[in-house]
Amino acid sequence: MSIIINNSAEEITNQEVLSTHNYNDWNCDYLSDYIIQTHHQYVKNAILQIKPLASEVIELHGTKHSELAIIQSLFKQISNEMILHMKKEELVLFPYFKKLNQAKSDQTSVDRPGFGSVKIPTKVMETEHETAGIMMQRLSKLSNNFTPPDDASNTFRVLYEKLKEFEADLHLHVYLENDILHPKAIALEEVLLAS
Ligand SMILES: [Fe+2]
Ligand SMILES: [Fe+2]
Numbered sequence: 001m002s003i004i005i006n007n008s009a010e011e012i013t014n015q016e017v018l019s020t021h022n023y024n025d026w027n028c029d030y031l032s033d034y035i036i037q038t039h040h041q042y043v044k045n046a047i048l049q050i051k052p053l054a055s056e057v058i059e060l061h062g063t064k065h066s067e068l069a070i071i072q073s074l075f076k077q078i079s080n081e082m083i084l085h086m087k088k089e090e091l092v093l094f095p096y097f098k099k100l101n102q103a104k105s106d107q108t109s110v111d112r113p114g115f116g117s118v119k120i121p122t123k124v125m126e127t128e129h130e131t132a133g134i135m136m137q138r139l140s141k142l143s144n145n146f147t148p149p150d151d152a153s154n155t156f157r158v159l160y161e162k163l164k165e166f167e168a169d170l171h172l173h174v175y176l177e178n179d180i181l182h183p184k185a186i187a188l189e190e191v192l193l194a195s
Contacts, residue, residue: 023180028092029101031181040086040172046166047079054157060153067142073161074139078132080177081118085128089177092122097181100188110192122182129174144155 023031054072062068096113103110115121142144146164148157 009019022106023176028181030095030186031096033088035173035176036094037091038170039135039176040090041083042082043082043086043166043173044170046162047083050075050159050162050166051079053155053162057156057159058154059126061151061156064151065149071139071142071163074135074142078135080141081128081132081135085125085132089122089125093118097185097188100185103192104188112193117193118182118185122186126182127180129178133174136170139163140167141177145177150184 026034035187054068054075058068058072095119100110100118140163143160143163146160146167148160
């Protein structure tokens, strides 16, 4: 188990290093690829690790710590919604961002998309981010901000460590999309549709 704890610490350190990137200088194409390879991949891997860990911890501590069942159920809900959400980004939205970027490089125009303007799907994505954030906040509160109780086993501690890391990654992931990628794509589309 100590190996997993060490990995978590390393990932957090990596994330701190990554947050020093100057994301604002990156174009929509590069940012989209970066988010998929870094954050979407992280979410998919973390779900695979956290789900069995939660089942194991409930088996050991579920009777004494009733909050664990709610935490597990909330995490399942967050996971299911995140998987669907990321699929929409990977299959529809990010390819459109890349198309906008390509049109800018080629100095060509783009046809108005079926969804009218990129402002509409980005708004939908931002509402979904908010929903995931609210669920994650509830989870954090239930776990006393991911503080394991005194009687927690090593597995229990690892579960809270992983959930804490999941929340931190979600914050950065949402920040990159809401505050950098979406505004860049909206600005780019406005110029391209006008030309
Ligand atoms: Fe995403
Ligand atoms: Fe997103």
